[in-house]
Amino acid sequence: xxxxxxxxxxxxxxxxxxxxxxxxxxxxxxxxxxxxxxxxxxxxxxxxxxxxxxxxxxxxxxxxxxxxxxxxxxxxxxxxxxxxxxxxxxxxxxxxxxxxxxxxxxxxxxxxxxxxxxxxxxxxxxxxxxxxxxxxxxxxxxxxxxxxxxxxxxxxxxxxxxxxxxxxxxxxxxxxxxxxxxxxxxxxxxxxxxxxxxxxxxxxxxxxxxxxxxxxxxxxxxxxxxxxxxxxxxxxxxxxxxxxxxxxxxxxxxxxxxxxxxxxxxxxxxxxxxxxxxxxxxxxxxxxxxxxxxxx
Amino acid sequence: xxxxxxxxxxxxxxxxxxxxxxxxxxxxxxxxxxxxxxxxxxxxxxxxxxxxxxxxxxxxxxxxxxxxxxxxxxxxxxxxxxxxxxxxxxxxxxxxxxxxxxxxxxxxxxxxxxxxxxxxxxxxxxxxxxxxxxxxxxxxxxxxxxxxxxxxxxxxxxxxxxxxxxxxxxxxxxxxxxxxxxxxxxxxxxxxxxxxxxxxxxxxxxxxxxxxxxxxxxxxxxxxxxxxxxxxxxxxxxxxxxxxxxxxxxxxxxxxxxxxxxxxxxxxxxxxxx
Amino acid sequence: xxxxxxxxxxxxxxxxxxxxxxxxxxxxxxxxxxxxxxxxxxxxxxxxxxxxxxxxxxxxxxxxxxxxxxxxxxxxxxxxxxxxxxxxxxxxxxxxxxxxxxxxxxxxxxxxxxxxxxxxxxxxxxxxxxxxxxxxxxxxxxxxxxxxxxxxxxxxxxxxxxxxxxxxxxxxxxxxxxxxxxxxxxxxxxxxxxxxxxxxxxxxxxxxxxxxxxxxxxxxxxxxxxxxxxxxxxxxxxxxxxxxxxxxxxxxxxxxxxxxxxxxxxxxxxxxxxxxxxxxx
Numbered sequence: 109x110x111x112x113x114x115x116x117x118x119x120x121x122x123x124x125x126x127x128x129x130x131x132x133x134x135x136x137x138x139x140x141x142x143x144x145x146x147x148x149x150x151x152x153x154x155x156x157x158x159x160x161x162x163x164x165x166x167x168x169x170x171x172x173x174x175x176x177x178x179x180x181x182x183x184x185x186x187x188x189x190x191x192x193x194x195x196x197x198x199x200x201x202x203x204x205x206x207x208x209x210x211x212x213x214x215x216x217x218x219x220x221x222x223x224x225x226x227x228x229x230x231x232x233x234x235x236x237x238x239x240x241x242x243x244x245x246x247x248x249x250x251x252x253x254x255x256x257x258x259x260x261x262x263x264x265x266x267x268x269x270x271x272x273x274x275x276x277x278x279x280x281x282x283x284x285x286x287x288x289x290x291x292x293x294x295x296x297x298x299x300x301x302x303x304x305x306x307x308x309x310x311x312x313x314x315x316x317x318x319x320x321x322x323x324x325x326x327x328x329x330x331x332x333x334x335x336x337x338x339x340x341x342x343x344x345x346x347x348x349x350x351x352x353x354x355x356x357x358x359x360x361x362x363x364x365x366x367x368x369x370x371x372x373x374x375x376x377x378x379x380x381x382x383x384x385x386x387x388x389x390x391x392x393x394x395x396x397x398x399x400x401x402x403x404x
Numbered sequence: 405x406x407x408x409x410x411x412x413x414x415x416x417x418x419x420x421x422x423x424x425x426x427x428x429x430x431x432x433x434x435x436x437x438x439x440x441x442x443x444x445x446x447x448x449x450x451x452x453x454x455x456x457x458x459x460x461x462x463x464x465x466x467x468x469x470x471x472x473x474x475x476x477x478x479x480x481x482x483x484x485x486x487x488x489x490x491x492x493x494x495x496x497x498x499x500x501x502x503x504x505x506x507x508x509x510x511x512x513x514x515x516x517x518x519x520x521x522x523x524x525x526x527x528x529x530x531x532x533x534x535x536x537x538x539x540x541x542x543x544x545x546x547x548x549x550x551x552x553x554x555x556x557x558x559x560x561x562x563x564x565x566x567x568x569x570x571x572x573x574x575x576x577x578x579x580x581x582x583x584x585x586x587x588x589x590x591x592x593x594x595x596x597x598x599x600x601x602x603x604x605x606x607x608x609x610x611x612x613x614x615x616x617x618x619x620x621x622x623x624x625x626x627x628x629x630x631x632x633x634x635x636x637x638x639x640x641x642x643x644x645x646x647x648x649x650x651x652x653x654x655x656x657x658x659x660x661x662x663x664x665x666x667x668x669x670x671x672x673x674x675x676x677x678x
Numbered sequence: 679x680x681x682x683x684x685x686x687x688x689x690x691x692x693x694x695x696x697x698x699x700x701x702x703x704x705x706x707x708x709x710x711x712x713x714x715x716x717x718x719x720x721x722x723x724x725x726x727x728x729x730x731x732x733x734x735x736x737x738x739x740x741x742x743x744x745x746x747x748x749x750x751x752x753x754x755x756x757x758x759x760x761x762x763x764x765x766x767x768x769x770x771x772x773x774x775x776x777x778x779x780x781x782x783x784x785x786x787x788x789x790x791x792x793x794x795x796x797x798x799x800x801x802x803x804x805x806x807x808x809x810x811x812x813x814x815x816x817x818x819x820x821x822x823x824x825x826x827x828x829x830x831x832x833x834x835x836x837x838x839x840x841x842x843x844x845x846x847x848x849x850x851x852x853x854x855x856x857x858x859x860x861x862x863x864x865x866x867x868x869x870x871x872x873x874x875x876x877x878x879x880x881x882x883x884x885x886x887x888x889x890x891x892x893x894x895x896x897x898x899x900x901x902x903x904x905x906x907x908x909x910x911x912x913x914x915x916x917x918x919x920x921x922x923x924x925x926x927x928x929x930x931x932x933x934x935x936x937x938x939x940x941x942x943x944x945x946x947x948x949x950x951x952x953x954x955x956x957x958x959x
Contacts, residue, residue, distance in 0.1 A: 123534050123852070130852050134763045140755030141772055144828065147821045148779050151786070154794045206686060225949060226687040232875060232945035233694065233938065234882020236909050239916070240934040241697045248922055265690055272687070326783025329884035329909070333916040333930075355785040355885075362789050362889055370793060377786050384781060477847060479765075506850035516841035519864050529849035532859065579845070586849055 155381070159374025167375055171341040172357065176368035181376055183340040184357035190344050191259045191331070191353055192324045198264030199271050199324075200317045206268070207275020207313070212305060213297075227269045238266045239333030247334060254335045257347040262330050267320035274316020278309035311398035318391040322384050328355035354380050423450040425590055425620045426471055426508075431485035433466050433475060440466045441649035444485070446639060448590075453612060453621040455635035455657065457628060459672065462641040463649025464624040468592050471622065472508035473501040489590075506533055508590040509583035513598050515575035517567035517582070522559050525567050525578055526550060529586035545585060553581035554611045573604025577611065584615070593623040597630065609634045628673055632661050640669045698938055701931035708925050714932060720895045720911075722929050723918070733897040734933060737812060737905035741887060742880040744816025744901060745823055749876055752820075753827025754869065760828070761835035762857050773829070780825035788889030791818035796890060810892030810904035818886050823876040830875065834868025835861050867951050874948035878941040884909040908937045 170180025214220045242262030252258040282305055290300045331353050337360055338352045354376065361373035424447035431444040441463035448454050456464045466475070473494060475481045487494050494504050506529070517525050526546040530537060537545065546563075550556040555577045559570070567578055576596055583591055593612075597605040612621060612634050625631055631638050638660040640653040653666045664670045706714070709729040717730015756776070760769050796814040801807050838861050846856045862869070892904030893914050906914070912930045920926040 126534070126852050126854055130854050133854060133857070134759065137755045137759035137763060140752045141759050143752055144756050144779070144821075144824050145772070145775055147824070148775060150794060151782070151790045154790065155786070158793070202686060223685070223687060226691055228949055229942065229945055230687045230690055232878055232941060232948075233691075234878075234884070234909065234941055236882065236884045236912055237694060237698070237934055237938050240701075240912065240931060241694050243916075244697045244701050244931070245693070265686075268690070269687060322781060326781075326785070328783065328785045329913065332884075332913055337917045355783050358785050358789070359885060359889065362785070362792060373789060377789060380783060381786070384783075388781065472848065474844065474848060477844070502847075502850050502852055505848055510844075510848035512841060512844065512848075514841060516839070516845045518842055518845065518860060528846070528859070529851075532846070532849065532851040532855040582845075582849065 155374050155377050158371055159376075159378045162371045162375035163378055164375075167379060172339060172360075176366060176372050179361075179369075179372055181354060181357040181379075183342065183344075184352045184354045185379075186343050187256070187340070187351035188325060188353040188355075190256050190347070191263060191351060192321055194257065194260035194347065195263035195267065195324050196317065196321050198261060199267045199320050202264075203268050203271025203316070203320070204275045204313055206272040207277075207316075208279060208301065208305070210272065211276040211279035212301060227272060231269045234329075235266060235327055236329040236333060238262050239330030242330060242334050253348065254350050255348045256344060256351045259331050259334050259351065259353075260347070262334060263324040263327060266327070266330065267324050270320040270323060271313075271316050274319060275309070275313045278312035278316070279305055281312065282308050311394050315391040315395050318387050318394075322387045325384065325387075326355060326380070328353070328359055331356055332359070424448060425450045425490060426622075427486075427488040428467075428470075429486040429488070431467070431470060431483070431487060433463070433470060433484070434482050435478075436480050439646075439648045441641075444651050446651060446654060448620060448622055449637065450620050451617060452636040453616050453623060453634055454637040454639060455631035456622065456624045456639045456641060457626060457631045457672075458641035458649070459643070460626065461647065461649075462643045464626075464641055465594050466649065467641070468510075468594055468622065468624050471590070471592055472505050472510055474505070474510065476501050506586050507588055508592060509586065509588035510592045510594065511576070511579050511583055511596050513595045515572055515579055515599070517570075517575050517578050520567060521564045522567050522570070522578060523563040526582050526585045529582060533586055549581040549585035550578075552584050552615055553577045554607065554614070555581055571604070573600050573607060576600060576604070576608060580608075580611065584619075588619065590620045590622065593621065595624055595626065597625075597627070605630070628661075632657060640664075640666070640672065642668050642672070694938065698931055698935040701928060702935045705925065705928035705932040708928070709932075718897045720897075720906075722911075722926050723915070727925065729929065731908075731933060731936065733895050734906060734908045734911055735936070736897065736899060737887075737891070738881055738907040738909070738937075740812050740899065740901050740905070741816040741819060741891070741907055742877060744813060745819035745880040746873070746877055748817055748820025749823045749827045749880075750873060753824045753872075753876070754831055756824070756828040757831035757835055757869075758857060758862075761832050762853075762861060773832070776825045776828055779821075780829070784822065784883060784885040785889070787818050787822050788885045790821075791815060791886055791890035804902060807902055808892075808904055810890055810894075812891065812901040812903060812905050815887050815891040815907070816901065818890060819880045819883050822883065822886065823879050826876040826879060827872050830872030831865065831869045834865035834872070837868075838864045867954075871948040871952045874944050874951070878944045878948075881944075882909060882937065882941055884913050888913040908933050 167180050168185045169182055170178060171182050172184070173179040210220060210223060214223070239262060242258055246252045246258040246261055247254055286308070287300055287304060290304050295303070335351055335356070337356060338350060340350065340352050344351055358373050358376045358380065361369045361376065426448040428444050428446040432442040433440045444467060456467060458464050469475045470483055470487055475483055483495060489504070489508065492499065518528060520528070523546055526549050527542055530542065530545055547556060550559065555574060558574060559565075562569075567575060570578060597608050600608070609630065612623070615621075623635065635657045637655065638657040639651055640660065641649050642652045643649050653660060653664060653669045660669065661673060664673065714729050714731050716732070717728060718732045719728040719730045720733045721728045756772070760772055764772065791814045792809065795818055796807075796809050796811070800811070800814055800817070801809075804813075807813070842860050842864060843856050846860045851859070887907040887910035891907060891910050893906055893910065894904050895906045895911070896903055898905060911933055915926055915930045
């Protein structure tokens, strides 16, 4: 009798409600995924349908103008290149140095935790705050004015945590055996860092750098605070020139009531997104190319 | 509850009374095209401890996971052949794999209590099985399970403490208590002491000897001394030339260890393989 | 040398706090702190000047909370689906799509709010709604922060060891039980942290508020109104090129300090949650 009772337990279980919910759950959940993805789709479709017709090389060859038919964003494009390029010169070497130190040299755990804590905090500070600090310290404090270099420094410090974290992660992926091997041959810590760690982790560090650059290219708020909203009709010639960047040019056009400017802003967004996609593709390509080389 | 526990008068080694609880017929498991085990035929006797031994990669754990349909959770695992539990084919489409697991419980290699309190760990199975229990009944059930798992005296004053505050051996006994709480008939243990120290291991082995009167226990181990110490029956598995796990010998533990029929068994238990 | 490089983050935080405090102290030389915190009128850019920051704070709170009501359900559901239900291919594709979403500049989201969400989604639904509204800002920021909730929560759930799931299944749990009674509670601290981080991100978001929120300061709790947030006020003053040293100029630092303080508190809470509750599996 016990046997049949036990056997019945295998066959029967009264939780029909749960069973049905079990079947429904993935459907309900994937609706949310669909919602999130359709948001991206709606965004891209809006941009492309509005801006497609306005897309031409003139967009980056012409200066801004009150006449939307002739307006371009040459000064903003160049301004972005200057500012972001300069900011990378600041964030990439500093970030890699900090990442190296964190992962390889800082053995004292409380210190490492402290630095990581600060970095996470810094990453959570609203970008516009960086703009305020840049405005106060660089523009007026150091007398750099509302210049490219003030903007670049601000962006550089802002994106520093991104590079640092990526660099530290890159160093951690290097197999311990590889380092031990070098130490066993009598290499000093500096030599190991220079000949083993740096060359092997560089590709991954570069993806971190690209991440930081993409972030800097899209950033509008801190630059807005530092440079204001400007109408510039000349190319930058020095780092102390006043400047504008692509996201600000887009902001300017978006805020105007005329439909022609709306189209113009859509076209500018397409250019900006293409640029970001190219950067991302580079990062992925680098990651993919070097990923499999470090397996011992 | 179920009037199911038949206390069997048993001697340490004894051919079963003919009451096979689980019967495995022509069982094979493949992952994609590659077979992991093949041609397994075996009967697990009621109220006995059966050990499955063999070198790493011989498919011991795979076989064990077939017995309560845990292989269903591995995406490309395919089970062929039959597994009967008290006469019912548990791979039949009318059988609910979730219900099977409430009757055939499992304990894993690494102690894996949930990140909850000791009490909630034991109560988990009761709650998800939709048992309508009031607070006192629940407490009773949890207490019973902890007593059976020989853990009650050590934790009765701190049932609300996180399970992770326990030592490794205690955690594993908590996992056993958790499995016992849902009132299973068969308990599968997959190398339950592999991550434990000798003292904790001894406690668990002693515990298994205590509860085997009420349950049918199947234990996978690659520690031969353990198999010899705790089990009544032993199944020896060995991979063949194509690395497919096969059952090469099965019988009362005493015979396997003193008088093995198969040359490979002899080599294995004397330490020449593995 | 390396030591100083890694201390930069700490120095940066100190510098940020120092700068904001010094610049704000000039502002508080003109305006009493009590008036700033308790006042309900903010008319810095015209006469008579009033410096009650509450309208900006309320607008920021409303838009951020709307954003959370969008991002929490969608983000969490996405995370659960990806971590527990989706196959590896779907997971990879959706995850990279969501990361794509996270990489889009916020000015593009502002455009999206003004030219898609407002006219195509909200205005047909709600009568009398203008192009600029707190609702449009909140919804769009919500879309912006979905990736934060989804991605960080998914990381937290995905890193819950398989052991727990197997243990639950072996006790006769159905998938629902495994997901909602084992995985979700185990990942709770990570999920919580992701939500707080998303919230601070929403509060600090500037361009969406500046583009779709309008520049009218209005002390209201009605999300259908156009209202100026703390960030969009800073943006507006910056756009207008307020002369260095004036009260208007100094006021953006006071608002900035308040914003920084609030986001910092939430960030620290999130970080502490992650550290304190982290279970060593």
